[in-house]
Amino acid sequence: MQRTIARNIMLHYPKKLTEKPIISNLIKNYDLTMNISRARIDQDEEGTLVIEISGVKENIDAGLKYLTDIGITYKPVSKVIARDDERCTHCSACTVICPTGALLIEDRSTMFVNFIQDKCIACGLCIPACPYQAMEMYE
Amino acid sequence: MAKTIQEINERIKNEKAVVFTAEEIIPYVEEKGYKKAAREVDVVTTGTFSPMCSSGAFLNFGHSAPRMKIQNAWLNDVPAYGGLAACDVYIGATQIPDEDPANKIYPGRFKYGGGYVIEELIDGKDITLKATSYGTDCYPRKELQTTINIKDLNQAYLVNPRNAYQNYNVAVNLSSRVIYTYLGVLQPGMGNANFSSAGQLSPLLNDPYYRTIGIGTRIFLGGSVGYVIWEGTQHNPTARRGKTGVPTEGAGTISVAGDMKNMSTRYVKGVSMLGYGVSLSMGIGIPIPIIDEEMISFVSIKDEDIYAPVIDYSSSYPKRENDILTELNYRDLRSGVATIREEKVPTASISSYPMAREIAQTLKNWIATGKFQLTEKVAPLPGVESGQTFKSLEIKTKR
Numbered sequence: 001m002q003r004t005i006a007r008n009i010m011l012h013y014p015k016k017l018t019e020k021p022i023i024s025n026l027i028k029n030y031d032l033t034m035n036i037s038r039a040r041i042d043q044d045e046e047g048t049l050v051i052e053i054s055g056v057k058e059n060i061d062a063g064l065k066y067l068t069d070i071g072i073t074y075k076p077v078s079k080v081i082a083r084d085d086e087r088c089t090h091c092s093a094c095t096v097i098c099p100t101g102a103l104l105i106e107d108r109s110t111m112f113v114n115f116i117q118d119k120c121i122a123c124g125l126c127i128p129a130c131p132y133q134a135m136e137m138y139e
Numbered sequence: 140m141a142k143t144i145q146e147i148n149e150r151i152k153n154e155k156a157v158v159f160t161a162e163e164i165i166p167y168v169e170e171k172g173y174k175k176a177a178r179e180v181d182v183v184t185t186g187t188f189s190p191m192c193s194s195g196a197f198l199n200f201g202h203s204a205p206r207m208k209i210q211n212a213w214l215n216d217v218p219a220y221g222g223l224a225a226c227d228v229y230i231g232a233t234q235i236p237d238e239d240p241a242n243k244i245y246p247g248r249f250k251y252g253g254g255y256v257i258e259e260l261i262d263g264k265d266i267t268l269k270a271t272s273y274g275t276d277c278y279p280r281k282e283l284q285t286t287i288n289i290k291d292l293n294q295a296y297l298v299n300p301r302n303a304y305q306n307y308n309v310a311v312n313l314s315s316r317v318i319y320t321y322l323g324v325l326q327p328g329m330g331n332a333n334f335s336s337a338g339q340l341s342p343l344l345n346d347p348y349y350r351t352i353g354i355g356t357r358i359f360l361g362g363s364v365g366y367v368i369w370e371g372t373q374h375n376p377t378a379r380r381g382k383t384g385v386p387t388e389g390a391g392t393i394s395v396a397g398d399m400k401n402m403s404t405r406y407v408k409g410v411s412m413l414g415y416g417v418s419l420s421m422g423i424g425i426p427i428p429i430i431d432e433e434m435i436s437f438v439s440i441k442d443e444d445i446y447a448p449v450i451d452y453s454s455s456y457p458k459r460e461n462d463i464l465t466e467l468n469y470r471d472l473r474s475g476v477a478t479i480r481e482e483k484v485p486t487a488s489i490s491s492y493p494m495a496r497e498i499a500q501t502l503k504n505w506i507a508t509g510k511f512q513l514t515e516k517v518a519p520l521p522g523v524e525s526g527q528t529f530k531s532l533e534i535k536t537k538r
Contacts (some may be wrong), residue, residue, distance in 0.1 A: 089188060089408065089420065090492040093323045095329035095475075096487040105475060111492040128248060129324050131190065131410040131420070131489070 006054040008077045009064075012099060017131035023051075028134060030063040031055055041118065042068045048100050048121050050077055079122040083115045087134035097129040133138050141431045141476070144515050147181045154509045156181040160499035161340045161427075161438055168439040177435040182506050182513065184426045185345050185438075186359070186498030187337040189490030190410045190418040192292055192321070193301030193372060195231040196257050196399060199293040200268065202226055204413060207280035210272040213237075214256045214287075221270070225278055229298075234420035246319040246414025254419035255409030257297070260289045261361070262404045271311065295399040297361065297407075301371040305343030305391040306378075306447055309334040309467055309486075313477065314453035319414020323489055325452055332449060332477055332484045337440045337495035338469030342425035343393070345438045347385045347525065348429050353516025359424030359502045362406040363509070365397025367425075370520045375529035384437075387446045389529075391520065395423065404470050406498065422494060424502040430515050442469035449479055461532065 013022075026032050032055035038061035040048045053060055067074055081102075090113045094103045103126060105111060126135045155179050159167060161215060164183050168176045200209075200280040202225065212219040212228045216236040219228040234253035241247050260266060265286040274281045289295050311332045312318050312325035319325075322333040338344065346352045356367040371392025378390035399407075406422030429435050446466040455462045471477045472486050505511035521527045 087408070090493040091189075091489055091491040092487045093333070093489055094487075096326070096333070096485045097324055108474060111473065111496075128246075128413045131323070131412055132408060132419075133411065 003056070005057055005060065006052050007060060008050070008052050009074045010077045011054055011067065011074045012121045012123065013049070013072055015046050017038050020070070022067070022070070022072065026053070026063045026066070030059045030066065032059055032063050037040045038118070046099060048119065071089065073121075073123060075122045077122070081120050081122050081124070081126065082136050082138060084134045084136060087132045088113065088130075089132055091131065094126045094130055094135070097125050098135065099123060106134045142181070143431065144428050144430070144513050147428050148512045150181055151506055151509055154507065156285070156469075158182045158184060158503045158507045160318040160503050161185045161345050162496060162497070162499065164435075164438050165339065165441055168435060169371070173432045173435050176439075177429055177432040180429045180435065183345065183429060184424055184425060184499045184502040184506065185337075185340055185342040186424040186495040186500075186502065187303055187341050187364065187490060188406065188422045188494035188498060189335050189337075189420060190321070190412070191299060191302045191421045192233050192418045194257075194297060194299035194419045194473070195229055195253065196260070196295060196297050196422055197211070197227050198230065198295050200226045200228075200287060201291075201293055203280060203283055205280045206278045207270065207283055208272050208278035209270040212268065212270040214266050214268055215259070215440050216252050216267070216269075217251065217252070217256050218458045228242055230259065233416055235417055241416075242414060247416075248413065249411045249417045252409070252411075252417025257399070257419055258404050258407055258409040260295060261399050261407055263289060271435050289400060296396060297365070297399055297402075298368070298394070298396045299421065300394050301392045302395050302421055303342050303371070303393050304336070304389050305341070305347070305427070306386045307334065307336045307389050309447050309449040309457070309472065310452040310456070311449055311464065311484065312453045313451045317454050319412070320452045321412055321415050322388050322416070322452065325411055329479060331480060332472070332479060332486045333489055334446065334447060334465075334469075334472045335489040336445075336490060338473070339440055339469060340492070340495045340499055342423060343391045344385060344440060344445055345427050346434075347380070347383075347437060349391060349392065349520040350437075351430065351434065351516070352393070352425055353519045355514055355517035356425065357511070357514040358426070359422070359498055359505075360395055360397035360402070361399070361422055362403030363397055363401035367393045367516075368396045369394040373522060373529050375527065376449055376521055376523050376525060377528050381444075381446055383440065383444060385440060385445055388448050406494075410494055419466050422498045424498040424505060426502060426511070426513055442473060443471075447471050447472070448468065462481055
């Protein structure tokens, strides 16, 4: 019998997929168990989900392929994005690139760009988009 | 009641000058009115911080032994222009290393270039200098390789031919693929609208007809003191102007110069625009003397009264058609969402408003504490009456 393994991943749902029963498909069709550690899904917005998937390796691989096929991007959560506050000038170029709203201006009177680690799915799009190389990815 | 710059400087010297930033002056004028505010306020400070590609530095290394007439030079592998006297070079902000793949791997990452060399020089880092030449009787050396440091250079000063653009385009992308521009990454189908101006804080928008800003004006440049030395390239005083006289498109520009040895990397930063290239972000602040009521009316301009043209950078801009989709004001642009062709479009700025504010505040403190005196311009920038326009290049060959 194959050994059960677990992987932590962070999923990003585009708008059009937030109403699909993706998690239940993963459980039913790929014989995986899920432990949802963080979820942020809104009917009008995009969604992010941090889950621990457990199952045999080939089922996990097949499940992840299913995610890719239907247009969901995912990243291992071991990757973390950090901002170098010495280099960030709060220009806001990143705010229209970040797909999850982790980089945004919360207070329009200060115009400071906030980086909300909780919302970040470590997709890495901000790294080349930042003119000042303020965004970095760590394993 | 008119004030002279001499009178204002006397008050600055005695630390009695009344100074506001171009943002703080808005509610003040609303409360007091033009007449009273013009009487009470001496100086209004402006600020801007943004990539400004027409920037660069003159460096003098001193002479090697034996001497060399440097013809080709590289600073950390970035080519510098050597077509000057023996050991002078000019390093431009947008220059990239010879071996940089540029956009051969699209979109190019542009990890290093002239802007970064300038930032590292100011930061006090050692820079590798390589140079070649053909050799003469008086300058026999044909090549050299060494390291240089700003503290050992005879001169290191910025001479930026075009900075502080008075207003700028808002870029959108009407095509169906992502495009990479000097105004940032533009998502297809008008996924975002990017702009780059400090708006109500921006220097030339607070002196729209260049009444006080001219050749010889002392300014905040890169964290230190610099000067306006000439009109900037592409200076266009006859650009379209709105009802208040404020340009509604790119208009005036200035050339500036200043000693790099006193500058700070907080206000001079190398930048890389994905798929576009390397540049230099400059922090500039200009004091506006409130010599009369007209100047107080100019400096009280608000973001909502300054308009910028929205242009499609996927087609209209590269073809030089410059069709204007609509005009947006900076209050709406800074709100994060603007309406273009009845669509709500997320907006982002390439210039930093918080840095612009910090620069205006810093300059205000310098003036309020008597550390920075104003100068009278020694010659004006070409104004509307000059009739000067921004001409285009016509291609006269068949190709």
